[in-house]
Amino acid sequence: MKIKFLGGAGTVTGSKTLIETNGKRILIDCGLFQGLKSLRELNWNPLPILPSTIDCVLLTHGHLDHCGWLPRLMAQGFTGKIYCTSPTRSIAKLVLLDSAKIQEEEANRANKEQYSKHKRAEPLYTIQEAQTVTSFFKVVQPNTPVIVADDITAFFENAGHIIGACSITLILEGKTLVFSGDIGRDDDVLMFPPTKPILADYVFLESTYGNKLHPDLDVKKVLETLINNAIEENGTVIIPGFAVERAQSVMFLLWQLKTEGRIPNIPYILDTPMGANALRVFLENLQWHKLSDNNCREMSKMFTIVSEFEETMRIIANPQPKVIIAASGMVTGGRVLSYFEHYIGFDETTVIFVGYQAEGTRGRRLLEGADEIKIYGNYYNVRAKIFQIEGLSAHGDQKDLLNWLSALKNTPKCIFLVHGENLPADELRIKIQNQYHFKSNVPLMGNEIEI
Incomplete structure (x- = not known):
């Protein structure tokens, strides 16, 4: 063999x-x-x-x-x-x-x-x-x-x-x-x-x-702190999300935090059409995960789920503080690039990575302290605050x-x-x-x- x-x-x-x-x-x-x-x-x-x-x-x-x-x-x-x-x-x-x-x-x-x-x-x-x-x-x-x-x-x-x-x-x-x-x-x-x-x-x-070894963190507390700090600065939070499972995990934690009154009532956006479709897979396969049918449906109500790119551009144009989950998780493609083009150069922007960042990806370069990144042939200065929550891998x-x-x-x-x-x-x-x-x-x- x-x-x-x-x-x-x-x-x-x-x-x-x-x-x-x-x-x-x-x-x-x-x-x-x-x-x-x-x-x-x-x-x-x-x-x-x-x-x-x-x-x-x-x-x-x-x-x-x-x-x-x-x-x-x-x-x-x-x-x-x-x-x-x-x-x-x-x-x-x-x-x-x-x-x-x-x-x-x-x-x-x-x-x-x-x-x-x-x-x-x-x-x-x-x-x-x-x-x-x-x-x-x-x-x-x-x-x-x-x-x-x-x-x-x-x-x-x-x-x-x-x-x-x-x-x-x-x-x-x-x-x-x-x-x-x-x-x-x-x-x-x-x-x-x-x-x-x-x-x-x-x-x-x-x-x-x-x-x-993943750090022994209270990931809900870390999310709560990072989001509240960003909102106090009138900034936007971008979470590059793997559309399957990590996006749903982050949604679940944010839903818990909002239900508990620990994060403010601002727009929470899921801008990954695949992530939205993955939610349906969770609903159809309850035996494969810990969430109940009610949990899935209630946490979905909290989010504006974006499908069309025109809506992405309207969200970008709105200066209101917000939390955005957008694919791809390693910033190799997808809608998150459009948000980065606009927001990565602002001091008040917070980027939170919640999964593994492979060698050579934009995500890895940002975690390693890159002061500029290339998107669609153009270079953008990085002034946003960059964080990683390894406890969510x-x-x-x-x-x-x-x-x-x-x-x-x-x-x-x-x-x-x-x-x-x-x-x-x-x-x-x-x-x-x-x-x-x-x-x-x-x-x-x-x-x-x-x-």
Whole structure:
């Protein structure tokens, strides 16, 4: 059996792990590379194998860095099934269509304003290509065996992180392989704790926060303080929000704060069409999260939910203090860029990051103290106050990741640490060896192993 790391190795984006066994090829996740230009350019490269030879894709969850390359895979010849849970199918549809829409819009804008280095900018894929993916989804039930090929069985088990997210256990050639996907937190605001694996010969574990512990913060108190301070200065608060799960978590916390009279009665805006659609997915899948039907509906009433870009421009033009949640969460695209163009240069503006910021993204540069950022070919001075609330991350920290391994009844032959930058992955490797005495390895992109 061969395992090839085609993405999500040495980086937190572009997750793609290929399994070759007995004439079958199975791809675990099919994500988009984000962040550094050298990574983004990989999205344009073909896979080292023909997509038409891949039998199926097993999708852990619907975030762009795990599903965002599916339209390219289809365009290059893949015709197999894409196995995932029902919420993941719904979220992936939203994410892919939103991604395609943003890419088309940015290509058109680059051509119109002539800031592309290419003779003609083209989107990585179109809305039509994203829509094509939909008919290939095959919904599976969690904790239920799924025969994905001859003598190959898969189990999908709750991973927390976002709605519908699962770890995947594959049983093949008499071996048990566990792919973590992204592991959520044991004490998440919305998601249930992730299910721990019991048996595994080989584990492929994400390591996004492999070298960090989330601070023990009262995140509601921090949000309350930052918002009230901004409003006292007559400023606007911008929260770059991952449209799935983090946006809903922040909405829930803001709703609690407003209900408790701890933040003022000002406009609260959700300006991410995908985030608004994700709310419906939460309402349709109450068994997957902690919110009640009433909680979902009541917190939605508090927010002005924006769909049309013309409304975005009206909000920007209104000088009234307000709180805005807008995608994308790493400021790589989406409506949040329009707000940044207008507000990032004002001292009274407050920007609050609530999730992981990958290397090379605008979000990471702002957290590292950049004094200017580039948006649509133009540079903008950064005078806004920049904060991060790590206590709201959807990823488990080092303690959570180590705890996820704690129920294993056997000693795995190897733990492969993926979906993390090199330093966090290597620190987690050392922790695993010290705590469990499990052999661990940090594969590089393009590596192939035989087991």
